[in-house]
Amino acid sequence: MEVRIGIIGAKFAGDFHAQSWSWVPGAKIDAIADIDKKSRENFASVHKVPKIYDDYKKLLKDPEIDLVDICLPNFLHAEVTIAAMKAGKDVICEKPFATTLEDGERVAAVQKETGQKYFYAEDWIFAPALVRAKNLLDEGAIGKILYLKGKEVHNGSHSPFAQKIKFCGGGSLIHLAVHPIGFFHHLLGMPVSVIGKCSGGGELNMVHKKMEGEDWGLGILSYADGTEVTVEGNYITRGGMDDVVELYGTHGRLTVDMTFGNPLNVFSMKGYGYAIEKADFTQGWTKPAVDEHQTLGYKDELRHFKECVTGETEQIRGTYAEDGLNVLKIIDAIYRSNQTGKQIVL
Numbered sequence: 458m459e460v461r462i463g464i465i466g467a468k469f470a471g472d473f474h475a476q477s478w479s480w481v482p483g484a485k486i487d488a489i490a491d492i493d494k495k496s497r498e499n500f501a502s503v504h505k506v507p508k509i510y511d512d513y514k515k516l517l518k519d520p521e522i523d524l525v526d527i528c529l530p531n532f533l534h535a536e537v538t539i540a541a542m543k544a545g546k547d548v549i550c551e552k553p554f555a556t557t558l559e560d561g562e563r564v565a566a567v568q569k570e571t572g573q574k575y576f577y578a579e580d581w582i583f584a585p586a587l588v589r590a591k592n593l594l595d596e597g598a599i600g601k602i603l604y605l606k607g608k609e610v611h612n613g614s615h616s617p618f619a620q621k622i623k624f625c626g627g628g629s630l631i632h633l634a635v636h637p638i639g640f641f642h643h644l645l646g647m648p649v650s651v652i653g654k655c656s657g658g659g660e661l662n663m664v665h666k667k668m669e670g671e672d673w674g675l676g677i678l679s680y681a682d683g684t685e686v687t688v689e690g691n692y693i694t695r696g697g698m699d700d701v702v703e704l705y706g707t708h709g710r711l712t713v714d715m716t717f718g719n720p721l722n723v724f725s726m727k728g729y730g731y732a733i734e735k736a737d738f739t740q741g742w743t744k745p746a747v748d749e750h751q752t753l754g755y756k757d758e759l760r761h762f763k764e765c766v767t768g769e770t771e772q773i774r775g776t777y778a779e780d781g782l783n784v785l786k787i788i789d790a791i792y793r794s795n796q797t798g799k800q801i802v803l
């Protein structure tokens with residue numbers, strides 16, 4: 458069964474979603490909306506999209522669109538998700554769920570009211586190496602979980618919206634640590650308490666003095682059964698995006714190197730086009746991504762969401778609106794702990 462998709466936001470995330478959609482049988486990108494003329498026209502031409510809108514509200518009125526895929530800056534996630542669900546559309550929205558808890562609560566309430574399907578796009582839940590890691594955990598390969606550790610780090614977001622808290626909701630924690638938090642929430646559910654520490658933003662940041670949000674952030678999440686979890690997101694890391702998960706159990710341990718754990722090594726004297734997200738340069742020895750859209754989970758994620766819309770499969774835990782909201786509650790608790798110097802009980 459075909460699902461007709463309208464993507465809103467034609468730049469970085471819009472582009473990798475479109476590339477990933479091209480692998481999903483029965484998915485047709487029918488429309489693109491973006492306020493920027495050059496971006497939307499370029500997107501439509503590259504991805505061969507028939508309908509182009511200059512305003513997302515026009516796309517929401519299009520009766521031929523079944524599923525809206527929101528690839529907009531963070532501060533628009535709540536507004537556009539709510540408008541789309543009220544217009545009778547099912548929605549996929551990029552992380553984070555919203556930029557404030559209040560907005561997040563409104564999104565979850567409207568989802569309940571309208572009954573539209575909502576898909577929280579945490580791609581790590583679908584990354585093949587992490588899926589395999591979860592299966593090994595479930596099989597008991599490393600015994601009972603004791604401690605989990607996860608990070609996403611790189612040298613800073615390209616988006617101008619990432620510089621201001623009102624546009625993105627914070628800094629590296631809400632932008633990057635949102636992934637390990639989303640994945641660990643998928644594995645374990647909600648922690649009982651949270652401790653957080655972040656760089657101070659602006660002049661108090663380690664590297665990015667013009668960025669209002671933190672450029673380094675760490676959270677410690679404690680679970681009722683004694684499991685401890687640390688999550689980190691930072692913008693101080695040179696040499697390309699580094700996504701790592703480590704799981705420690707009573708009878709073993711497991712590590713996943715998502716971005717550098719591939720078999721391809723290149724030595725190039727003059728450099729080449731693209732190595733890996735946020736790589737500084739491509740000369741000398743490099744380790745280019747082999748298939749980022751697969752290893753980071755985007756292809757399987759979007760295929761799963763499409764199959765949920767057609768009723769071919771049951772939506773996976775960790776991707777519902779309540780899950781997106783829970784992840785936002787954990788992030789909010791890390792920020793509050795950092796501000797107050799206290800542990801936050803959830």
Ligand SMILES: NC(=O)c1ccc[n+]([C@@H]2O[C@H](COP(=O)([O-])OP(=O)(O)OC[C@H]3O[C@@H](n4cnc5c(N)ncnc54)[C@H](O)[C@@H]3O)[C@@H](O)[C@H]2O)c1
Pocket residue numbers: 465466467468469470471490491492493496512513528529530531533551552553578580616617618632
């Ligand atoms: N899952 C991941 O790994 C991942 C990776 C990158 C980005 N993201 C998420 O994707 C989202 C988009 O990020 P990006 O890097 O593509 O941002 P971007 O700034 O590159 O692109 C945003 C696009 O939205 C358009 N836009 C802005 N306001 C609009 C409006 N009112 N109506 C229509 N279009 C509008 C802009 O013109 C731009 O083309 C963010 O929420 C980000 O967190 C997720």
